[in-house]
Amino acid sequence: MYFAGVDIAKRRHELCVIDDSGDILLQLPVENTKRGFEKLLTAFRTKQLTNQNVRFCLEATGHYWIALYCQLKEHEFSVDVVNPIQSDALRNLYIRKTKTDQKDSFILADLLRLGRATSTQLASETVLKLQTLSRMRFEFVSQIGGLKNKVIGILDRIFPEYPGCFSDVFIKTSRELLKQYSSPEELAEVDLTELSDFLREHSRGRIGMDRAERIQNLARGTFGISIAIDAFTLELRLLLQQIEFIEEQIKEIEDAIDQVMEEMRPSDETPYRHVIETIPGIGPVLAAAIIGEVGDITRFKNAKALVAFAGIDATIRASGQFEGTRNRMSKRGSPVLRHSLWLAAVSARRFNPKFKEYYDTKRAQGKHPNVVTGAIARKLAHLIFALWTDNRPFDPNYKWTAGSTN
Structure with missing residues (x-):
């Protein structure tokens, strides 16, 4: 040979x-x-x-x-x-x-x-589609995060008081306002009634004169810089347009993901496309990302192997008599799978009673939120492995075997 x-x-x-x-x-x-x-x-x-x-x-x-x-x-x-x-x-x-x-x-x-190579097969066409689409979505979402940071950076310079005017700078009403009146000078000079009508129209009547007065007063007394305003406002408008364009592309990707997920539905009578969608905290988009990265669950001999593949296992530092106590997440493996499990854990700690109880208990013991969320992500990986391997939908009353989600 x-x-x-x-x-x-x-x-x-x-x-x-x-x-x-x-x-x-x-x-x-x-x-x-x-x-x-x-x-x-x-x-x-x-x-x-x-x-x-x-x-x-x-x-x-x-x-x-x-x-x-x-x-x-x-x-x-x-x-x-x-x-x-x-x-x-x-x-x-x-x-x-x-x-x-x-x-x-x-x-x-x-x-x-030497017989040390682990056999790996190219994913099926369906899995490859989900992997490609999910990774593209992951990249586009990351790009939007970077663009939003740039927008905040511009506002910090020209109108630092503005973020306090809305619960989120990037809600629809705020975006439309910044595209129409990009500088504090424009907001300070616009007719107050016109500004109020603009806010009322784009907020569907939820925001009106009180908010308009607040924004205009802040604009007139802003501590922001007054130099190179034209350049900053142009950049601000273009960044907002770019964010909206990428969001439209993400919506198109999600529609494509939804179509591919339909190909995995066991039958027309089955309410879910894949068993992991039945787990509270895992919606269609996260399920698609997890399926795309994992591919065939049988290539993992146990749940710990899946945890390691996601890079959410803890690093171990030990030498001689020394054993580290501040172990960190290894972050070696699939970043998309790791990110997906983390988002699922954030959702699960709110909507899954069992994980919510676990989260509240550990927080009361003084554990950092990220530490507890990481532990929930590992538990979710164990749960995903069990349900996927058995092809069994999630049942909140199912008795987990000892150590199955540890």
Whole structure:
């Protein structure tokens, strides 16, 4: 049997094939193109290497490995994909801790030869859709957070009193007001009745003259700067427009997610699309993100493995007689899954009676909110694993086995 390791890169991969003894049979650069793959097949034919006597090991570097993986599978090669963390750990076993593409391809082949590679399969089309859409949504939501921080930064300079005028600077009424009257000077000079009517129209009658008077008085006495106002107000309007544009795109993504989730509905009579949607705190969007990142739940041998994959397990610091007491979340694994479980935990601590009781108890004991929320996220991961594995919807009266959510 021969073992082929491929160090993945954007434009050119590095291939190394070794035999059962670990001796190198072939080393070859492989362009990430159709022509490059055909060159690989030609080299294999020269060495009498086939899909019957060669196994491949690829490192899941970004998304660059997927095209090669699909080509190899189409040609019926056996392919294992390893997490970069796993290959890094093996690299440290070698005496000379150098890193080159050729050496890394050898290490991957050796990892396979030694039987230390964990077999991984490309996700199903449905799961891949959910993963792609959820990651895109995650990125867009993050972008909006950055844009909102920039808006607040501008207001801090030109009109620092403004955020106190509304419960949230970014509610619809506030946004429309800032787009129409972007500077405190404009708010100070506008007719008070006109300002009141504007607020009443965009708030559907909830805000009127009292708020208009307050905003105008603050604008007239603002402590904000008076230089470069034109530049700041232009930036403010454009940022608000950009936020609204991305929000429309997020809505489009969520509609697409909803359609894909419908493909997973067991039957027309079933009220849920997936069992994890039945867990209080996990709505369709979070369920889609979790499914997209987890893929096949059977690839995790237990709930602790799922917790570790999400990176919400605690780091352990111990040496000799010393054992650390201030352990932190490891944050190694899928950031989208970790973020989704965290949001689900925040929701669960409010709407799930069992988790709410747990949260209130731990807070009364003096635990930090983030520490308790992290613990709830881990419990949710255990619950997700149990329900998903058994294909059983959530039942608040179900008797959990000892340690099932610890």
